[in-house]
Amino acid sequence: MYNLKIMDIFANPKNTGIVRNADGVGECKNTESGEIIKFYIKLEDKKVKECKYKAFGSALLIATGSIVTEMLIGKTMEEVASVSAVDILRQLDKIPANKEYTAVMCEVAIKNLIVDYTKKQEKLLKALEQEKQEKSKK
Numbered sequence: 001m002y003n004l005k006i007m008d009i010f011a012n013p014k015n016t017g018i019v020r021n022a023d024g025v026g027e028c029k030n031t032e033s034g035e036i037i038k039f040y041i042k043l044e045d046k047k048v049k050e051c052k053y054k055a056f057g058s059a060l061l062i063a064t065g066s067i068v069t070e071m072l073i074g075k076t077m078e079e080v081a082s083v084s085a086v087d088i089l090r091q092l093d094k095i096p097a098n099k100e101y102t103a104v105m106c107e108v109a110i111k112n113l114i115v116d117y118t119k120k121q122e123k124l125l126k127a128l129e130q131e132k133q134e135k136s137k138k
Helices: 004-011 059-072 077-081 085-092 101-137
Strands: 024-029 036-044 047-056
Touching (some): 024 101, 077 101, 085 101
């Protein structure tokens, strides 16, 4: 059903698990299939240093998650934001049309990850600004 590349990645997925104290976390749930994918990232020097994922679903979703982590490592957040389902599908080679939703799930999870990252950065900046104001009052 799937090409050899997908089956090999499914049998030997990379970057599975979670990233402790992640700078961003994004998830997507497919209510029809019950599948879930969640990505975690950690940045260093404004680039993704570590990216891991957890998936509950088909062999293709698990392989797609692995491919996406490899795509994100080394990218800036601007580059991460530009990753689309089309980009992901290109990396998957030929898959059945009725399974292309796995790439869309990953794109949605990436977008949610960016939202989470942005919120965390805004919260951090606000905390730093408050600290600066408190120090200036002393």
